[in-house]
Amino acid sequence: MSNPATVIAAGGVVWRERRGTRQVLLVHRPRYDDWSLPKGKLTAHEHILLAARREIEEETGQHVLLGPPLGVQRYPVRRNGSTAQKLVHYWSATPTDDSGFEPNDEVDEIAWLSVDKARSRLSYPRDVDILDALEPAVSVSSTLVLVRHAEAIKRKDWDGKDTVRPLNNAGTAVSERLTGVLAALGANRLISSDAERCVATITPYASSINRHIHLWPEISERGYDADPDGLRGLSERAWAPGRVTVVCSHRPVLPALARELGLKVGKFSTGSFLVAHRLGDGRLVHERFGAS
Structure with a gap:
């Protein structure tokens, strides 16, 4: 049996400055009961930059512009009864408009947190690594x-x-x-x-x-x-x-x-x-x- 195709996904670290404090936006997924960075899989023939922007907007209600790349995560996932590799590309993202977050089956809660609090709230060390790459990218x-x-x-x-x-x-x-x-x-x-x-x-x-x-x-x-x-x-x-x-x-x-x-x-x-x-x-x- 051939190995399943690699799953490609994209997302970002959405950040803003509030009263001298940098805040980042996390999402809660009820299916996994975890806190993570907004991301999602590409649709057919979709450019990866467009996918990153679309997924951020769909999961958070934030319209964003993409900045420097922050890294790529690689980890195994279950797909069609087998194990496939998943690659998730992340970019720095700054909000330009808020269309309003609406809880749904995929994301039921979002939270703006200081970088330190976000680091503690994130469920996966790999997301912390991406968050830690943000500091030089904001300048x-x-x-x-x-x-x-x-x-x-x-x-x-x-x-x-x-x-x-x-x-x-x-x-x-x-x-x-x-x-x-x-x-x-x-x-x-x-x-x-x-x-x-x-x-x-x-x-x-x-x-x-x-x-x-x-x-x-x-x-x-x-x-x-x-x-x-x-x-x-x-x-x-x-x-x-x-x-x-x-x-x-x-x-x-x-x-x-x-x-x-x-x-x-x-x-x-x-x-x-x-x-x-x-x-x-x-x-x-x-x-x-x-x-x-």
Whole structure:
């Protein structure tokens, strides 16, 4: 008999500051009579960042934005009469709105507690480990999302200028799905190559938040080929304090662009992206994701 597939889940440590005290949000599950961090399994084809945000909101009534990753739990669970591995990914999460908690069969109670009290209330040591990773993650000074444009019509199938070559149907679908991911991260500043395929990748999100896309010809293929030194100085503008900035560019430009931004990246498939957080102490925390 083959081993059951790994169960993938996502959640977060929801935190806020109240009268100089940091509080975190725990959930009580009546089925297990335990106190834990909000989390849940991914639905079919759901991006893991969207799953984390959705599960937090469903279990707590809190609308949140996701910050730096806090770690991954690995432990066995029973599934279909066998034992499977469960992987739970966690992110820092800050509330933006409270739609109201309603007790249900899965979660019948929530509690805002100080970090010390939450540490004592949590039922599982693995949750305490995730909670302990929160402290350095709350000091984010700026966030950068580096994106390779979604899939475009192939060059050989396009008769017009390369700069206006559009996304194909698959690329358009990716750009639509990317909207939810960028919303979960709270992206609020948008920068793109002036090539159509880059602009179109983040246009659905720009429209959803009614934001202008800042065009940077320096990060287009044409602009970079004409003046590779044109990237100098972009880092300071991209790492805007207090902002979550999206930068969309091209495969040939991304290695040089990443170096300018202080990031280490490998190959990017179309529609893939990297999320990097600059912490208050100057350290960078980053993670890569495939096309949404």
